[in-house]
Each structure stands twice: as C-alpha cells, then as structure tokens.
C-alpha cells in the first residue's frame with residue numbers, strides 16, 4: 001500500500017520537547033509559546049516522510065546504537081537524488097559527511113584560510129556564516145547585494161572595488177537565505193568569475209536547493225563551467241526533509257588537491273557520521289521522499305501566496321517574492337517606523353517570534369524574517385495578527 005499523503009495541516013504541539021523554535025522563543029524574544037507563534041528558527045512544524053519515521057523506529061526497535069559501518073549508502077543515495085532532482089551526479093568519492101552545514105562551513109574556513117584572512121559574504125545572508133568566521137578569528141567582508149525591482153541581484157563592479165587581496169574565500173548562499181532568490185545561471189557564472197578574479201575558494205551552500213517553489217529551477221554551482229578547481233559545495237537533506245536535529249550534511253569537492261586538504265582536516269578532527277542522521281538521510285532520498293517533497297512544495301507555495309498577499313496589503317510593508325526556502329523576508333521600511341517600534345508590534349502585539357533582520361548583516365536593517373513552514377491555519381492567524389498590529393496604517 002502506498003504511504004498516506006502527508007497531512008501538513010495537522011497541528012503538532014512541539015512545546016516541552018526541548019525544541020529550539022518553540023521552547024526558546026520565550027527566553028529569546030519574550031513571546032510565550034502558549035499564545036505566540038514561532039516563525040523564527042528554520043525548521044518546519046511538519047513530520048518528515050513516513051520512510052524516515054520507519055527508519056528511526058527500526059533502529060529503536062533493534063535497540064543497539066553502536067558505530068555506523070560507513071556512509072556508502074548515503075553517498076549512493078545522494079548520487080541518485082542529485083541526478084534526478086538537479087541534473088548532475090557527484091562521484092561517491094567526492095562526498096564527505098559532516099555534522100551539518102554550519103559545521104561544514106567551520107571546516108572550510110579552517111581548511112582554506114588563516115587567522116586574519118578575509119571571507120567574503122554577500123549580505124544580507126544566513127547569520128551563522130559570520131558567526132563561524134569571526135569565531136575562527138577571520139575577518140568577515142560584507143559585500144551588500146543590490147536590489148532590482150524588489151529582488152536581490154549581484155553587484156560585481158561594486159564588490160570588485162572592495163577587494164583588498166586579503167580575501168581568501170567567499171561563501172555564496174544558493175538559493176539565498178534570506179530573500180529566497182534562486183540565482184540564475186548568468187548570475188552564478190558571474191560569481192564564478194568573481195571568485196576567479198580574486199582567487200577565492202568558492203563555497204556554495206545549497207542547503208535550500210530542493211525547496212524551490214513549483215516552476216522554479218535551481219542551478220547547481222557544479223554545473224557552471226570553469227570553477228571546479230576552486231569549488232566546495234555544501235548540500236544536505238535536513239532542510240528538505242525537516243530533520244535538522246539529525247545534524248548531518250555533505251561537502252562535495254571534485255578537485256583532488258582541495259579534496260585531500262579537506263579530508264586531512266576531517267581526519268585530524270576525528271569526525272565520523274552520526275548513525276541516526278545517516279539512516280534518516282539515506283532513506284529520505286528515495287521515490288517516497290520525492291513524492292513527499294512534491295506535496296510539500298505545493299503546500300509551501302500555498303502558504304507563500306497567503307502570507308505575501310496578506311502582509312503585502314499592509315501599507316509600507318513589502319514581503320519579497322519567495323523563489324525558494326520557506327523564509328519570508330519582509331521589509332518594513334515603508335512604514336516609517338523605527339526598528340524597535342516594528343518589533344514591539346510584531347513581538348509584543350502580534351506575539352510572533354521572528355528572526356531580526358539586523359542579524360543577517362548589512363542590508364538587513366529594515367527587514368524581519370518569517371518562517372512559513374507551519375500549518376496553514378497558523379500562517380492565516382499570523383497574517384491577521386500582523387494586519388491588526390499595523391491597522392493604524394490602513
């Protein structure tokens with residue numbers, strides 16, 4: 001019997017499960033999970049595909065939690081998935097398994113830069129990049145994205161002028177978090193050329209590549225010509241299938257010298273995969289996972305329309321049109337209000353916990369980020385609370 005269709009409308013109470021999104025919202029934002037809505041941390045309030053659940057139940061039933069033998073099956077599954085979903089197949093020998101992609105970012109910084117070197121980010125961008133770079137004693141070089149008709153676009157001329165020669169690496173978020181852009185092939189070629197011009201290792205974080213809106217196509221950086229000798233690609237199943245707590249991710253490198261260096265760092269740090277993460281990721285990359293993902297993308301698109309239409313009606317408030325991810329990036333600049341006043345209304349009046357735009361670096365100051373990967377009834381409720389909180393602008 002085929003698995004039952006996923007029910008993304010089901011409200012699953014996550015409170016009291018040591019879950020960051022709901023159990024930390026009060027200490028972090030002062031918003032009680034009993035009356036508030038958690039729209040911050042990037043995980044979803046949905047169960048993963050049934051095959052993932054069965055894999056965990058199988059391990060629990062066996063009851064032995066020893067070391068995993070290898071990650072071969074996962075690497076085979078990644079080949080199948082990338083070929084089927086993204087039109088390229090990595091060699092199994094090019095794939096490393098890390099404890100997630102923040103961990104992988106730290107490993108990359110460690111492998112290819114020295115203290116004091118510059119690492120280029122295109123901001124606003126996922127906040128953990130800067131955190132990891134600074135914690136490693138490297139310098140964050142913030143290159144602000146330009147805006148064209150409400151969409152982020154690269155600004156290579158401006159960025160060329162900012163380079164000093166101390167930069168050794170760039171990290172591209174593709175698709176982009178926040179902002180939800182799916183970069184075009186021409187834009188990706190531009191980034192590849194930028195990396196070559198400034199002799200940078202190009203780290204391409206593609207964790208959101210599967211979460212495109214229906215009809216939108218992501219282009220993997222591995223499909224761009226002339227960049228393989230400096231390319232380090234990061235991918236994961238954790239956003240796609242909502243298994244972030246499994247802390248598993250992959251680094252894909254085809255250049256032999258880069259691969260040898262990364263492998264040496266992995267060995268020096270004694271890293272080996274978590275067996276739960278391996279089991280969950282491996283089964284998810286399957287025909288059953290594909291069906292689940294297609295249902296999810298349709299559902300998220302429905303949430304996106306509801307949110308963008310409803311929030312877009314508030315005068316002075318502009319959500320960016322989401323092309324991928326489930327993270328709505330909303331500009332409050334047009335309200336003319338201070339950041340403090342905007343947040344007082346979102347957190348205090350509407351009781352919604354959101355990621356503050358300032359944490360994403362230059363260009364994020366007037367924005368807030370809302371996670372819409374939650375049952376539609378909650379998105380609806382959030383939209384009406386926001387409309388009420390800003391009703392004096394109507």
Ligand SMILES: Cc1ncc(COP(=O)(O)O)c(C=O)c1O
Nearest residue numbers: 042100101102103126177207249
């Ligand atoms: C671009 C990007 N990279 C990495 C991560 C986190 O990766 P992990 O949970 O594998 O450390 C996130 C989470 O939101 C993200 O948006």
